[in-house]
Amino acid sequence: MIRTDKEPIVRLSGVTKDFGKSEVLKQIDLDVYEGEFLTLLGPSGCGKTTTLRIIAGFEEPSNGCVYLEQADVTALPPYKRNVNTVFQTYALFPHMNVFDNVAFGLVEKKVPKPEIKERVEKMLDLVQLKNFGRRKPHQMSGGQRQRVAIARALVNNPKVLLLDEPLGALDLKLRKQMQMELKHLQKQLGITFIYVTHDQEEALTMSDRIAVMNGGVIEQIGTAQEIYEHPKTKFVASFIGESNIIEASVTGIDGDLIELTAENGVVHAKGAGFVQDEMIYISIRPENTCYSFEQVENFRLRGIVKEHVYVGSIVKTVVALPNGQRLRLNQHPHSSLPAIGSAVTVYWDMDKAVIMHTAEDTLYDLIEDALLNRPDLAVKQGSLSKEE
Numbered sequence: 001m002i003r004t005d006k007e008p009i010v011r012l013s014g015v016t017k018d019f020g021k022s023e024v025l026k027q028i029d030l031d032v033y034e035g036e037f038l039t040l041l042g043p044s045g046c047g048k049t050t051t052l053r054i055i056a057g058f059e060e061p062s063n064g065c066v067y068l069e070q071a072d073v074t075a076l077p078p079y080k081r082n083v084n085t086v087f088q089t090y091a092l093f094p095h096m097n098v099f100d101n102v103a104f105g106l107v108e109k110k111v112p113k114p115e116i117k118e119r120v121e122k123m124l125d126l127v128q129l130k131n132f133g134r135r136k137p138h139q140m141s142g143g144q145r146q147r148v149a150i151a152r153a154l155v156n157n158p159k160v161l162l163l164d165e166p167l168g169a170l171d172l173k174l175r176k177q178m179q180m181e182l183k184h185l186q187k188q189l190g191i192t193f194i195y196v197t198h199d200q201e202e203a204l205t206m207s208d209r210i211a212v213m214n215g216g217v218i219e220q221i222g223t224a225q226e227i228y229e230h231p232k233t234k235f236v237a238s239f240i241g242e243s244n245i246i247e248a249s250v251t252g253i254d255g256d257l258i259e260l261t262a263e264n265g266v267v268h269a270k271g272a273g274f275v276q277d278e279m280i281y282i283s284i285r286p287e288n289t290c291y292s293f294e295q296v297e298n299f300r301l302r303g304i305v306k307e308h309v310y311v312g313s314i315v316k317t318v319v320a321l322p323n324g325q326r327l328r329l330n331q332h333p334h335s336s337l338p339a340i341g342s343a344v345t346v347y348w349d350m351d352k353a354v355i356m357h358t359a360e361d362t363l364y365d366l367i368e369d370a371l372l373n374r375p376d377l378a379v380k381q382g383s384l385s386k387e388e
Contacts, residue, residue, distance in 0.1 A: 007070055009034045009192050010055060010160055015064035017050055017216075024050050026216040028064070032160075032194060037186050039195045041203040042213035043239070048196045051213070052162050055194065056085050069159065083160040084153035088168045090145045092137040092152075098124070099133035102152045109156075123151045126185065143174045150182070160192045167202070179205050200240050204228065212236050228285075231354055237283040244289055244327045246282045247358070250274050258355065264321040267347075268298035271355040281356045286330040288352040291319065291344040299347035303327065305338045319346055 008031035017025040025047045032038050040048035053059040054066060057078035066074045073081050084105075092101050099120055106116045124130055127147040137145050146166060153161055167175045167182075183206045186193045197203055203210050204224040211221040212235075220232045231237035237245060248267070252259030256270045260282060269282060291305075303319040306326065310333060317329040317337065327346055331337065338344055 006033060008032055008067075009036075009069055010194065011065075011067040011070075012051070012055070013065045013067070015051070015054060015061045015066065017047070017054065017059065018062045024216055025054075025061070028216075028218060030211060030218065030221075032192060034192055035190045037183065037193045037195065037206060037208045039197060039203040039207040039210045040213055041197060041200065041210050041239075043198055046213040047216040048198075048213050049164055052085075052164055052194060052196050055160070056083055056162050057081050058085075082158055083162055084156055084158040085162040085164065086146075086149050086153050086166045088165045090137070090149045092145060092148055094137055097134050097136055098129065098140075098148050101137070101148055102155055104152065105156045119155055120151075123155045126154075126188070127151045128181075141174075142170050143178055146170065146178065150185070154185075154189065154191070158191065160194060161186075163193060163195045165196055165198070168197075175202075182206065204240070212239065214239070229354075231283060232356065234281045234283070234356060234358070237281070237354065237356070242286050242328060244284045244286060246284075246325070248280055248282055250276055250278045250280060252276075257350075260355075262301070263323050264303075264325065265299075265301040267301055268350060269353040269355055270350045274355065274357075279358045281358055283354040283356060284348045284352060286316065286328040287314075288348050289327060289329045290347050291317070291329060291338060292347060293338070293342070293344060296345050296347040298350070299345055301346045302343060303346055305340055305342050305344060307340065308337055319344060321346075 010030075010032040012028050012030040015025055015028040016023065028051060030051075040051055042048050050059060054061050057073070057076060061074065065072055068081060068083070093104065096104070102123060103116050103120045106119065121133075124133060127150060129144065129147055129151065132140065132144065137148065140148070149166070167178050170178060179202055195206065207224060209221060209223055210227050211218050212227060213219065214235045220227060220236045227236065227240055231240065231243070234245060237243040246262050248260040248262035250258055251261040251266070253274065253276060256272055258269055258271050258274060260267050260269060260280065262282075267282070274280060301321070303321045306318045306320045309316040309318070313333070314330045315333050315335075315337065317331055319327045319329065321327065329346075
């Protein structure tokens with residue numbers, strides 16, 4: 001367990017980054033703790049690599065500060081920060097053998113030769129390349145070259161290792177193998193890793209915590225289990241794994257039991273902090289979504305079974321709702337499957353559903369406030385309503 005009650009080893013405070021008129025990062029606040037494996041996860045263009053480059057010193061923030069071990073390093077160049085970066089492209093020197101590639105940083109720092117030899121050999125042994133010191137990069141596989149790049153970064157004993165999609169060029173089988181090796185190496189060394197990827201499974205497999213980024217902001221940060229089971233936004237729910245997301249409004253509240261009316265029917269879920277008539281999203285993972293041929297208490301959500309997709313360990317059953325929305329149900333391949341074309345009720349354990357506030361509800365409130373304060377902005381037929 002990572003101690004988050006201590007001072008962070010890396011802190012970003014109010015960091016923004018503009019490229020011309022394009023705002024790539026918007027007020028990023030992030031704490032990373034000693035010995036932590038933290039992953040920046042998100043789609044292309046979300047700002048994760050820019051965040052990593054700002055920590056490394058390759059980019060300067062437009063606003064905000066970067067701290068390393070409580071020291072402000074915002075204005076320091078990369079070579080004056082005790083961090084190292086591993087890139088997807090390996091960036092090995094093709095004319096040097098493996099030993100010289102790993103030793104390069106130590107040679108530049110004028111470390112004594114006996115110490116260089118000892119540290120390089122120890123590091124090659126650690127990354128399982130003990131007998132590869134005399135080989136050239138072109139004589140090695142992609143996974144072996146990536147190990148060399150990691151060894152070259154780690155041999156300098158950085159406080160923080162930054163990894164920018166380092167496994168992206170590897171095939172799937174080797175990528176999965178390297179994920180486990182890299183996680184084991186990080187735990188063995190106790191060095192803080194900050195890892196960038198767009199691969200959700202990779203992030204869930206390797207990370208102590210995950211920061212999910214979208215549109216230049218961190219939408220949610222937490223453990224893999226927190227991110228997967230308790231997403232805070234529609235984007236997080238849809239980006240991490242599969243999720244059935246239904247838009248609805250709150251039409252009844254009885255303690256923590258909430259009645260939700262969607263276009264396709266009425267369902268119930270448990271939650272707190274919601275108000276009558278509020279627009280919300282319901283997120284249910286396919287493995288938590290069930291079907292029944294009979295009516296189910298608290299659920300009036302009927303659909304037609306459209307297809308079964310066999311994917312090995314599970315069968316994905318697709319149920320189409322009256323408005324055309326399709327819900328996915330994960331089932332065991334040896335379970336009894338409903339016939340294609342049959343009508344079923346879709347339901348779930350109310351504790352498994354996640355109810356989320358929507359940006360649309362906030363937007364409507366802002367518009368209504370503006371119309372109340374500025375009657376001249378109202379449309380001729382009357383003020384804009386949520387039903388419109």
